[in-house]
Amino acid sequence: MTVSPVPVGKVVLITGASSGIGEATARRLAASGHRVLLGARRTDRIAALAEDIRGGGGTADHRALDVTSLDSVRAFARAAHDTFGAVDVLVNNAGVMPLSPLDRLKVDEWNRMIDVNLRGVLHGIAAVLPLMRAQGSGHIVNIASVSGHRVDPTASVYSATKFAVRALSEGLRQESRDLRVTVVSPGLTRSELAEGISDTAVRAATRDLMDIAMPAAAIGAAIDYAIAQPAEVDVSEIVVRPTAQG
Incomplete structure (x- = not known):
């Protein structure tokens, strides 16, 4: 009898x-048998998370990462390739969301959103694309946002970065x-994300909305679904909202 390989x-x-969607996705994908970096x-947080995943029988490693630095992201991709022999996904x-009305002129926060939410995504693509092409x-x-489909007051710059993604x-x-x-x-x-909002009124209003927010695990499940499809199937876009969100 021929035994199929596992x-x-x-x-x-x-x-x-280290938290939120990233943490939930790591747990979900590791539980599905994927090897996660x-x-x-x-x-300290990702070290504890990796240890917890390994304690549950999963495969995980971690590395310090600053997505605003191309060198850091390239080193991250190389570490995955050196450790596991491939970079599949x-x-x-990584993202930040310091919402505020434009007339507050929080230019440093605008630039931070551009650097993390957009430039960080570009750095990720630049780091893994050559490896993926080679294999x-x-x-x-x-990860974009429903704010990449609509624009609300205080979210102009955040939405701009997500439309760009x-x-x-x-x-x-x-x-x-x-x-x-x-x-x-x-x-x-x-x-x-809401804790990074420096405008106290906007932070309070955003916290109030969290009553209807969905768990981050819902996004981990969506990512797991997209990854699990056959190679010839590309799930191009998924929008996931709480049922109660307008």
């Missing part, structure tokens, strides 16, 4: 893995025949 999970790189600035998840396959999952993802998808590209646009999700 499938080996994909090698998945996750940026912004966790990246974030808060190394990149989840470009003839790969999957890039970019959707645009560059679609361009990459059209340029690719051997790579898959997925955009996941979450609605209100429980995370620490």
Whole structure:
């Protein structure tokens, strides 16, 4: 009798893995048998998360990561390749959301959103694309937002970065025949993003909305679904909202 080999999970790189969607995605994908490399600035958190995943029988490693630095992101991708022998999936998840009305002129916060939410995604693509092209396959999952489909007061710059993520993802998808590209646009999700809002009134209003927010695990499940499809199937875009969100 011929025994089929046990499938080996994909090698998945996750940026912004220290909390929220990144953490939930790491747990979900590791539970599905994938090998995950966790990246974030808060190394104590990703070290604890990786240890917890391994304690549950999963495969995980971690590395300090600053997505605003191309060198840091390239080193992250090389570490995954050196450790696991491939780079199958990149989840470009790192993001910041310091909402404020434009007339507050919080230019440093605007630039931070551009650097993390957009430039960080571009750095991720630049780091893994050569590796994926060389191996003839790969999957890039970019986390956008429902704010990349609509614009609300106080979210102008944040929305601009997320509209841009959707645009560059679609361009990459059209340029690719051997790579898959997925955009996941979450609605209100429980995370620490609201804590980065320096405008006290906007932070309070955003916290109030969290009553209807969905768990971050919902986004991890959506990513798991996209990754699990056959190589010839590209789940190009998924929008996931809480049922109660307008």
